[in-house]
Amino acid sequence: MTVLDYLSVMLLIGGGGFFLAGTLGLLRFPDVCSRLHALTKADNVGLGLTVAGLALASESWAVAGKLLLIWVLVLLASASVSYLIAQGSMQRRKPS
Amino acid sequence: MSDVLDSLLGLSLVALAWRALASEDLFKAVVLFISFGLVLALVWVRLEAPDIALAEAAIGAGLTGALLLAALARLRRIETNDSPVERPGRLPRMLTAIAALSLTAALGHALLSLPTVSAGLSREVIAQLDASGVRHPVTAVLLNFRGYDTLLELMVLLLALLGAWSLRDAPAPPERPADPVLDTLAHALAPLLLLVAAYLLWAGAHAPGGAFQAGAVLAAAGVLLLLAGWRLSARLTGLPLRLALVLGPGVFLLVAVFTVPLEGLLLEFPPAAAGRLILLIEAAAMISIAVTLAALFLGAPPERGERR
Numbered sequence: 253m254t255v256l257d258y259l260s261v262m263l264l265i266g267g268g269g270f271f272l273a274g275t276l277g278l279l280r281f282p283d284v285c286s287r288l289h290a291l292t293k294a295d296n297v298g299l300g301l302t303v304a305g306l307a308l309a310s311e312s313w314a315v316a317g318k319l320l321l322i323w324v325l326v327l328l329a330s331a332s333v334s335y336l337i338a339q340g341s342m343q344r345r346k347p348s
Numbered sequence: 349m350s351d352v353l354d355s356l357l358g359l360s361l362v363a364l365a366w367r368a369l370a371s372e373d374l375f376k377a378v379v380l381f382i383s384f385g386l387v388l389a390l391v392w393v394r395l396e397a398p399d400i401a402l403a404e405a406a407i408g409a410g411l412t413g414a415l416l417l418a419a420l421a422r423l424r425r426i427e428t429n430d431s432p433v434e435r436p437g438r439l440p441r442m443l444t445a446i447a448a449l450s451l452t453a454a455l456g457h458a459l460l461s462l463p464t465v466s467a468g469l470s471r472e473v474i475a476q477l478d479a480s481g482v483r484h485p486v487t488a489v490l491l492n493f494r495g496y497d498t499l500l501e502l503m504v505l506l507l508a509l510l511g512a513w514s515l516r517d518a519p520a521p522p523e524r525p526a527d528p529v530l531d532t533l534a535h536a537l538a539p540l541l542l543l544v545a546a547y548l549l550w551a552g553a554h555a556p557g558g559a560f561q562a563g564a565v566l567a568a569a570g571v572l573l574l575l576a577g578w579r580l581s582a583r584l585t586g587l588p589l590r591l592a593l594v595l596g597p598g599v600f601l602l603v604a605v606f607t608v609p610l611e612g613l614l615l616e617f618p619p620a621a622a623g624r625l626i627l628l629i630e631a632a633a634m635i636s637i638a639v640t641l642a643a644l645f646l647g648a649p650p651e652r653g654e655r656r
Contacts, residue, residue: 325540332533339527 256308263305270298284341288334295330299323354394361387374423378416385409398556399486402548406564411641414571418645481622483554490558491626495615499604502597502633509593509640513649526577534576541569549634553623559596559630563637570642589639596636600629 270293277290303323307316364387368380385408392401436444473485473493480488490498545566552558580589603625604615611618617625643649 328533328536332529335529336527 260305260308263301263308267298267301267303267305270294270301274298285338288338292330292334296327299326350394357387357391357394361391374420378413378420381416382409382413385413399558399561402556402561403564406561406568407641411564411567411571411645414568414645418647422647479619479622481617481619481624481626482552484552484556486556487552487558487626491629492617492622495600495604498633499597499600499615502600502636505637505640506593506597509643512644512647515648530576534572534578538569538573541565541572545569545634545638549627549630552630553627559633560637562630563634564641566634566638567641567645570638571645574642574646589643592635592639593643594636596629596633599632603629 274290274292274294277293278287281287281290300323303319307319310316310319361384364380364384368377368384371377371380385404389401389405389409392398392404470485473489476493477483477485477488480492482488482491545562548557548562548565549559550557552562603617607617607625608614
């Protein structure tokens with residue numbers, strides 16, 4: 253194994269840790285906003301570390317670029333969707 | 349290691365299916381159904397069937413989920429407006445259960461009577477691939493060797509929309525106030541989804557992809573825009589919308605009829621032109637599938653001035 257491989261494995265394990273913590277938070281936290289807070293850590297940092305680890309292990313720049321694009325798209329979608337879920341839950345809490 | 353992964357996937361699939369069916373809360377059931385679709389897509393990937401995985405993720409989990417959520421929102425509005433919706437009586441429920449159990453038994457019997465080890469027809473498909481006009485065996489089967497099935501599937505989709513449109517008194521979705529974040533997301537993603545749909549359509553000739561996957565992605569763009577409050581201009585809701593709906597089956601039928609004098613059989617394409625004909629049919633089918641699915645999401649037929 254080269255240095256690159258070790259680095260890749262470490263990033264993947266780190267990403268897995270963030271996903272585990274995010275899932276635990278989603279299951280254990282009491283209300284919508286704190287659950288979203290836990291979930292976005294898995295989406296943003298967890299997926300970011302996973303993508304970085306996979307990009308280091310990928311055989312070409314094209315694959316690495318595609319992985320990066322996936323991360324950017326998920327960031328965009330997860331940030332917007334988290335906002336929409338929080339917005340919806342706040343509207344439901346105080347009925348106009 | 350992969351055995352452990354496969355068993356976990358299979359077990360969670362069964363667990364998700366059971367929880368979705370047993371859930372009292374309909375919203376929870378829909379969310380579980382969407383998760384079920386996503387895990388099922390992973391299972392198809394593990395079974396080395398990326399075409400079905402793509403279709404399952406896009407149509408089974410994505411669009412069906414959106415349709416179910418839209419139906420749920422409508423159901424809640426009916427329940428709050430009028431008296432609660434009447435539950436079906438014991439007899440209809442018993443009859444439904446008997447019908448479902450008989451179907452399960454028949455399917456189980458059919459599955460058990462299949463030969464356990466069989467190469468299927470894949471060898472014949474590979475042998476005939478050169479005559480099909482495309483290089484991807486799944487597309488060759490769907491659009492050329494078994495064109496009937498795909499043509500009828502397009503018809504079924506159209507029938508489903510006609511059924512939804514004939515229930516005219518379905519309440520229209522409420523006008524939601526414009527949301528800047530949703531608006532920005534829709535504007536950022538719509539062109540990207542268009543690009544992905546075009547790529548999937550083009551890739552169908554030599555790799556997993558094709559009209560159904562591309563149509564579902566395009567329909568997702570439509571649903572996103574509809575959610576952000578975008579509506580089709582009034583000029584396009586009449587004849588143009590209906591033409592877009594029948595474009596796919598229409599082009600398929602026309603190609604089928606016009607190639608009869610060349611090959612002597614219905615849905616038998618001349619090998620030299622098959623590639624181009626298939627691309628033409630798939631492009632038309634993609635548009636019809638996308639418009640039909642987005643129209644299903646909206647439910648009632650657009651009154652002058654709605655929809656994509």
